[in-house]
Amino acid sequence: MGQQLVDEKNIAILGAGAVGQLIYQQLFANGHAPLFITRDHEQQQHIAFTALDGRVTESTATLLCNRSDPSLFEHIQLLIVCVKAYQISDALKSIIDKLPEECHILLLHNGMGPHLEVAKQLRGQGLSLGTTSQAALKKSRWHIAQTGPGSTQLGDLTGPHLSRELKACLLNAIPGSQWCEPILPSLWHKLAINAAINPLTAIHNCNNGALAQAQYRQQISDVVSELVEVASADGVELDKSALINRVFEVIELTGANYSSMHQDIANKRKTEIESINGFVVQRAQHHKLTAKVNLSLLEQVKNMELDYLQ
């Protein structure tokens, strides 16, 4: 039976895809009713969710179009941005002028970099960043299934901090979530995992588990070593051998999975390579360092994209 709640917390989710709908469902299960901000709809939408235990629940969500009247945005206190890394800047540009100054913005995506651009777009709003290893899949436009549990790290980056009330609301709703201060080391940590696994699985057309073979060991170690050096120049110290071990642990734990980048290439979609290995290369250039192995993976994946993207 569909249900609808009135949410006095005024949380909105920009990006009603797999992760956006997963976070919606987790907040909804905790008594909140976030709005979805979409490009082309303003309506009530019937949505369905298959949980990890296979149980299906249904509810009715409210959609707000990004072109709607500014008055409809003025009560939003927290905007959770769940679009792909390369969609963030445009997605936010379309609504930033309508958001109240006290609205807090949380970016939740793979890769790094968009926060540097977003920080310039803000008009006094606080900015937080997050990363999640929970997994979700779209079964259809408005039906998602959670396909894996995972942990979620969130934390303030710039401007006013997220209020205690909204922080508690997120941490209570998202299983395995924690507030991290500072947040950037957690993002670099996840970036290392994605920088090592995602492009190699896309280039060699294999699942994550295949990267446990000896032939990939040196390249994986080089990707992580370069990233650790660049992170250090950016002021974030990471433990290189612990990180390399963690990459191989994730390869083992997610062995049967095909990485998101492998799936993007297989389905002829734009990948997030620019915000993964591309970010390492960009920060290396900024610090006058070299990141040859990351650069080579970036170029190979961009060449693969060229086959189908104009």
Ligand SMILES: NC(=O)C1=CN([C@@H]2O[C@H](COP(=O)(O)OP(=O)(O)OC[C@H]3O[C@@H](n4cnc5c(N)ncnc54)[C@H](OP(=O)(O)O)[C@@H]3O)[C@@H](O)[C@H]2O)C=CC1
């Ligand atoms: N899926 C997963 O299991 C996981 C994903 N992630 C990361 O989370 C991020 C989001 O991934 P995911 O949810 O899978 O991606 P999806 O493509 O499923 O969702 C993105 C959504 O954002 C919408 N969108 C894009 N641009 C705009 C815009 N300008 N205004 C409004 N809506 C917009 C898209 O709409 P449309 O479809 O119309 O383009 C789509 O519904 C990525 O960085 C991904 O790597 C992290 C962990 C797990």
Ligand SMILES: CC(C)(CO)C(=O)C(=O)O
């Ligand atoms: C951890 C990993 C590599 C799991 O597949 C992932 O996050 C992705 O595919 O983007």
